[in-house]
Amino acid sequence: MTAPVSDQDLHAFVDGQLSAGRRLEVQRWLVDNPDAQQRLADYQLLNDELFHAFEPVLTEAIPPRLMPDNLLAQHNQPLWQKVAVVAFFTVMGSALGWILNDQYRSQQPLAEAPKVINLQMDLARPALVSHQVYTPEVVHPVEVRQDQQKHLLGWLSKRMKTSIKAPDLNSIGFGLMGGRLLPGDNAPAAQLMYENSSGQRLTLYLKKNPQADQQTGFRFMKSDGVNSFYWIDGELGYALTAPLDKEQLFDAAQQVYHQLSF
Amino acid sequence: MKIDFNQQLELQIPSLRRYARSLIADPVLADDLVQDCLERALSYQSRWTQGSDLRAWLFTLMHNLYVNQIRRWNRSPIVPLSEHMESEAVAEKPQQADLSLQIQTLMNQLPFQQREVLALVAIEGFSYQEVADIAGAPIGTVMSRLHRARESMRQGLSSDLRPELRRIK
Numbered sequence: 064m065t066a067p068v069s070d071q072d073l074h075a076f077v078d079g080q081l082s083a084g085r086r087l088e089v090q091r092w093l094v095d096n097p098d099a100q101q102r103l104a105d106y107q108l109l110n111d112e113l114f115h116a117f118e119p120v121l122t123e124a125i126p127p128r129l130m131p132d133n134l135l136a137q138h139n140q141p142l143w144q145k146v147a148v149v150a151f152f153t154v155m156g157s158a159l160g161w162i163l164n165d166q167y168r169s170q171q172p173l174a175e176a177p178k179v180i181n182l183q184m185d186l187a188r189p190a191l192v193s194h195q196v197y198t199p200e201v202v203h204p205v206e207v208r209q210d211q212q213k214h215l216l217g218w219l220s221k222r223m224k225t226s227i228k229a230p231d232l233n234s235i236g237f238g239l240m241g242g243r244l245l246p247g248d249n250a251p252a253a254q255l256m257y258e259n260s261s262g263q264r265l266t267l268y269l270k271k272n273p274q275a276d277q278q279t280g281f282r283f284m285k286s287d288g289v290n291s292f293y294w295i296d297g298e299l300g301y302a303l304t305a306p307l308d309k310e311q312l313f314d315a316a317q318q319v320y321h322q323l324s325f
Numbered sequence: 326m327k328i329d330f331n332q333q334l335e336l337q338i339p340s341l342r343r344y345a346r347s348l349i350a351d352p353v354l355a356d357d358l359v360q361d362c363l364e365r366a367l368s369y370q371s372r373w374t375q376g377s378d379l380r381a382w383l384f385t386l387m388h389n390l391y392v393n394q395i396r397r398w399n400r401s402p403i404v405p406l407s408e409h410m411e412s413e414a415v416a417e418k419p420q421q422a423d424l425s426l427q428i429q430t431l432m433n434q435l436p437f438q439q440r441e442v443l444a445l446v447a448i449e450g451f452s453y454q455e456v457a458d459i460a461g462a463p464i465g466t467v468m469s470r471l472h473r474a475r476e477s478m479r480q481g482l483s484s485d486l487r488p489e490l491r492r493i494k
Contacts, residue, residue: 112428120343131331
């Protein structure tokens with residue numbers, strides 16, 4: 064005997080918050096209830112549109128005034144300290160200005176440094192941000208789903224201007240869900256998302272490397288609840304992030320590395 | 326390398342900004358709310374248990390700040406800038422066929438409590454239980470706010486955008 068389908072069930076249906084069993088019951092019930100089907104379609108459309116309307120905010124540059132390091136400085140200082148700091152830097156700044164100005168004039172302008180990807184700032188950090196931002200999504204974890212895999216990889220390759228392949232991680236229990244394109248600040252980036260049967264999500268972040276002949280070994284980063292390995296292999300930088308322990312993630316990273324470079 | 330609290334906070338900023346933007350249409354005022362929230366998080370740092378869900382905690386802080394802000398606004402005779410702007414925006418928009426804009430406008434017209442629940446569920450992807458914790462309301466209340474929010478948005482769409490919705494048929 065199944066419970067009658069309620070409004071709550073319909074909301075939970077579009078929000079991905081029904082158990083698999085109940086979901087099936089609701090699906091069967093929907094067949095004979097076209098009005099409810101229409102309502103679901105409307106709710107789904109509202110979800111999609113709301114999500115897309117606000118999604119661009121995620122990749123906007125963060126205003127400096129919101130960066131925690133800047134906030135902390137303003138926040139914990141008593142007023143007299145702020146005044147002292149301002150006064151100090153004003154005096155020192157003027158003094159420095161005098162000295163530097165003289166030195167600068169005698170110097171040739173610096174040659175522009177070659178653009179090298181900074182592993183920590185350009186690869187590991189943005190990969191972690193995108194992992195944290197997108198893996199909790201229930202309704203829209205990925206932009207293009209895995210069932211359109213050919214389209215997904217073709218699209219990402221075109222936008223990244225290099226061939227993108229999705230490594231097969233089924234041997235460690237992770238199936239490809241899909242991917243999305245991300246605006247990197249200096250190079251395009253993409254995220255592929257994988258999920259295992261217990262709902263853990265793993266992301267592979269890829270970023271175009273301006274120096275195509277560069278290679279690095281695996282580097283490891285640990286943050287709250289997730290671990291990452293990141294490395295550069297020729298045209299692309301990679302960061303693999305998941306809530307797995309270091310050894311498991313290392314196996315996964317090796318798989319990715321071997322599948323993508325050979 | 327262990328990430329410190331400031332860096333963990335930084336990772337949450339994009340999602341906090343998105344949420345603030347869904348509550349307050351004016352981007353500058355929305356960022357003000359984010360800034361208040363981050364400052365509070367820094368000063369309440371010791372109350373957050375390492376390993377618990379930082380994102381949910383931050384959203385709870387932001388909820389409380391915003392509720393206080395609304396109370397202050399309601400007491401003050403001055404019309405807050407954001408509401409002023411919202412009503413202007415509403416006046417301009419009906420002719421526009423842009424579905425996405427219409428949906429944002431409709432969302433801005435919802436009462437705060439409904440808008441909040443809808444944003445937390447549909448945009449931020451929180452579970453109903455998490456939304457109940459963030460908003461400090463029983464889950465039944467959350468569900469009925471969600472229902473009213475979605476139903477009134479559907480009604481709002483029915484006039485000129487309905488044909489587009491019905492075209493599935």
